[in-house]
Amino acid sequence: MDDPYRKSARIYDRIFDGMNKGLKLVGIRMFRPTKGMNILDVGCGTGTHLELYQRYQCNLSGLDLSQSMLQVASNRLKSTAQLALGDATSMPYENARFDLVIAMLALHEMSPKIRPQVLCEIKRVLKKDGRILLIDFHNGPYQPFQGWVSKGIIIIAELAAGRNHFINYRNFMNEGGLDRLINQQSLQIEKQQVVAGGTFGIYLVR
Numbered sequence: 477m478d479d480p481y482r483k484s485a486r487i488y489d490r491i492f493d494g495m496n497k498g499l500k501l502v503g504i505r506m507f508r509p510t511k512g513m514n515i516l517d518v519g520c521g522t523g524t525h526l527e528l529y530q531r532y533q534c535n536l537s538g539l540d541l542s543q544s545m546l547q548v549a550s551n552r553l554k555s556t557a558q559l560a561l562g563d564a565t566s567m568p569y570e571n572a573r574f575d576l577v578i579a580m581l582a583l584h585e586m587s588p589k590i591r592p593q594v595l596c597e598i599k600r601v602l603k604k605d606g607r608i609l610l611i612d613f614h615n616g617p618y619q620p621f622q623g624w625v626s627k628g629i630i631i632i633a634e635l636a637a638g639r640n641h642f643i644n645y646r647n648f649m650n651e652g653g654l655d656r657l658i659n660q661q662s663l664q665i666e667k668q669q670v671v672a673g674g675t676f677g678i679y680l681v682r
């Protein structure tokens with residue numbers, strides 16, 4: 477299968493990690509991990525998000541469709557995380573295994589058809605009292621000037637990622653983004669923060 481990240485995986489962190497780290501730290505403040513928790517990052521990419529959870533001595537798992545992204549994650553995380561190559565529509569985990577499932581900047585790039593399937597899978601592998609941390613693009617209102625600049629950078633990055641990627645991003649935004657998906661799946665928002673001038677939403681749901 478074609479790997480859309482074949483060329484960009486090696487430079488992904490140099491471009492995005494600085495910008496995205498703040499979002500991840502907000503997520504950690506929303507849900508403090510504790511020792512021994514089982515945590516899954518769906519669409520874990522290069523593993524920078526799981527790396528931030530290492531200090532909490534949790535059991536870390538990452539799932540991604542891209543072999544190139546997983547290779548970078550594996551070099552970074554070594555044996556501190558169980559990484560799996562696979563599609564989030566059919567996860568290789570038993571029911572009710574995780575205390576926290578994270579999906580950051582993954583849902584917007586999936587086709588609209590599979591987004592509900594992925595959320596159903598997340599619910600399946602989540603413990604009854606577990607939480608889901610969703611971080612993705614948000615539909616404003618965009619604040620001057622931070623929001624406008626951030627929105628401009630996002631559009632350029634999404635265009636650069638290719639036609640299909642951009643179509644899925646546009647659909648995600650036009651269809652109401654995370655708010656709509658959370659509603660459709662009858663998930664309850666426990667905490668929510670909109671940051672970067674209205675361009676990113678961080679949601680803790682159950």
Ligand SMILES: C[S@@+](CC[C@H](N)C(=O)[O-])C[C@H]1O[C@@H](n2cnc3c(N)ncnc32)[C@H](O)[C@@H]1O
Nearest residue numbers: 519520521540541542545562563564580581582
């Ligand atoms: C924009 S990157 C974000 C990576 C990481 N979550 C972060 O925030 O740095 C999106 C990731 O989602 C993965 N992805 C996309 N569709 C997927 C699917 N159906 N199943 C698993 N991973 C998927 C991609 O391979 C990519 O690594």
